[in-house]
Amino acid sequence: MLLREDGKARLIAGGTDLILEIRDHANSFEALVDVSRIPGLDRIHSDGERIHLGPLVTMTQVEESLLLKQHAIALWEACSWVGGPQIRNRATLAGNIVSAQPAADGAIALVALNAGLKILGFQGERDLMLSDSYIGVGRSAIDASREMITCIEFEGQHQGEASAFRRMAQRKAMALPQLNCAVWIASSVGYCTNARIAVGPVATMPFRARQAEAYLVGKPLTDETITACAAAIQEEVQPRDSMLRGSGLYRKEMAEALARETIKLAISRLEGSLA
Amino acid sequence: MKHIRLQINGVWRTGWANPGQTLLDFLREELNCTEVKKGCGKGDCGACTVIMNGISIDSCLTLALQAEGAEIITAKGLGTKDNPHPLQEAFIEKGAFQCGFCTPGMILSAKALLDKNPKPNREEIRRGLSGNICRCTGYRKIEEAVASASERSSNQSDDRELKDQ
Numbered sequence: 001m002l003l004r005e006d007g008k009a010r011l012i013a014g015g016t017d018l019i020l021e022i023r024d025h026a027n028s029f030e031a032l033v034d035v036s037r038i039p040g041l042d043r044i045h046s047d048g049e050r051i052h053l054g055p056l057v058t059m060t061q062v063e064e065s066l067l068l069k070q071h072a073i074a075l076w077e078a079c080s081w082v083g084g085p086q087i088r089n090r091a092t093l094a095g096n097i098v099s100a101q102p103a104a105d106g107a108i109a110l111v112a113l114n115a116g117l118k119i120l121g122f123q124g125e126r127d128l129m130l131s132d133s134y135i136g137v138g139r140s141a142i143d144a145s146r147e148m149i150t151c152i153e154f155e156g157q158h159q160g161e162a163s164a165f166r167r168m169a170q171r172k173a174m175a176l177p178q179l180n181c182a183v184w185i186a187s188s189v190g191y192c193t194n195a196r197i198a199v200g201p202v203a204t205m206p207f208r209a210r211q212a213e214a215y216l217v218g219k220p221l222t223d224e225t226i227t228a229c230a231a232a233i234q235e236e237v238q239p240r241d242s243m244l245r246g247s248g249l250y251r252k253e254m255a256e257a258l259a260r261e262t263i264k265l266a267i268s269r270l271e272g273s274l275a
Numbered sequence: 276m277k278h279i280r281l282q283i284n285g286v287w288r289t290g291w292a293n294p295g296q297t298l299l300d301f302l303r304e305e306l307n308c309t310e311v312k313k314g315c316g317k318g319d320c321g322a323c324t325v326i327m328n329g330i331s332i333d334s335c336l337t338l339a340l341q342a343e344g345a346e347i348i349t350a351k352g353l354g355t356k357d358n359p360h361p362l363q364e365a366f367i368e369k370g371a372f373q374c375g376f377c378t379p380g381m382i383l384s385a386k387a388l389l390d391k392n393p394k395p396n397r398e399e400i401r402r403g404l405s406g407n408i409c410r411c412t413g414y415r416k417i418e419e420a421v422a423s424a425s426e427r428s429s430n431q432s433d434d435r436e437l438k439d440q
């Protein structure tokens with residue numbers, strides 16, 4: 001159907017972002033193709049190695065999934081923050097990705113989990129790393145008038161790995177994040193062997209704190225390391241002044257505290273899983 | 276325009292829906308279901324909450340056409356004046372509303388919560404209602420009403436179990 005409309009139609013699933021865009025005339029399409037009722041696209045499953053999420057998996061499904069709580073707790077935590085229950089019941093993780101907001105809680109967690117996407121278009125299927133799917137604020141490399149995400153996938157959690165997500169907002173529910181942070185960490189005998197840290201919204205897309213990650217690898221997981229790593233994150237991020245979220249300077253300062261808490265939380269889970 | 280058919284509170288209804296029309300506007304304007312309230316129209320307030328195929332949604336963020344064939348429950352479908360739903364009773368008893376504008380949405384969110392989790396603790400109640408805004412009451416009475424309704428219905432089912440034995 002998308003092919004027939006040749007770029008003038010767009011996919012809609014949960015619609016919790018898109019319907020607002022249409023109402024505000026920020027976006028208009030000649031046709032919408034509703035995929036929200038196609039059966040079988042809302043599966044969450046693991047093949048032992050990787051976890052696969054269908055494109056219609058909602059925030060509520062993530063929140064209720066024991067598999068994800070065990071294997072991707074950062075994602076589980078992140079999704080429980082999106083909107084209220086009514087929105088989480090409709091909003092899909094794939095939509096969170098295609099909307100391409102640098103603050104999207106679900107997407108921040110997925111970036112830290114190094115998620116990959118399978119995308120089906122007119123030319124067939126292609127693979128894309130989630131972190132490569134952003135081309136600007138609210139702009140995704142995935143063109144919902146020509147292609148759709150068919151699968152979101154990432155590696156399940158192994159021994160010695162852990163993740164965490166935290167956010168800062170003005171209210172505890174129904175509020176946009178002022179900052180959010182997701183951490184994935186791998187360790188062996190008390191030393192960090194690998195790490196991924198994602199922070200939002202501090203850039204036009206979910207931000208990977210690469211310098212801080214590089215610093216962390218090979219270091220013992222002590223309080224000094226965490227403090228230094230959080231300071232490195234503060235150095236790296238460049239949040240803008242925002243009416244909604246707070247001044248850039250304030251959020252830059254807060255990024256350090258938030259990152260420190262998130263890294264600590266991830267590490268505490270590491271110890272838990274080793275014990 | 277498209278003619279669609281959907282079930283409202285157990286009754287099949289049909290109406291004409293525009294392609295970009297929200298389920299909220301369709302319910303209110305085409306089917307005259309004015310118990311579904313329009314607050315913000317953008318997913319912030321929960322006044323427009325309905326239960327669609329068993330899950331609570333904001334009808335302002337759903338297209339009417341996406342609800343074709345669906346089962347919708349609105350506040351009117353819960354109970355009547357003579358035979359109110361335990362939640363409705365509890366809201367009245369506890370005085371859980373003032374202007375009442377948020378009430379249909381609140382009650383439906385509470386129902387969705389209790390259907391999933393019949394005995395929520397206070398934190399779970401607050402979380403379950405976090406998508407609904409009330410400008411009048413300050414939420415405490417609402418929270419109490421939901422807690423009391425949950426006790427009430429679990430007592431009722433305990434009674435039933437006793438009778439069965």
Ligand code: FES
Pocket residue numbers: 312313314315316317318319320321322323324333334335336
């Ligand atoms: S009217 Fe739908 S959430 Fe406010």
Ligand code: FES
Pocket residue numbers: 371372373374375376377378408409410411412
């Ligand atoms: S009673 Fe007035 S908004 Fe809740």
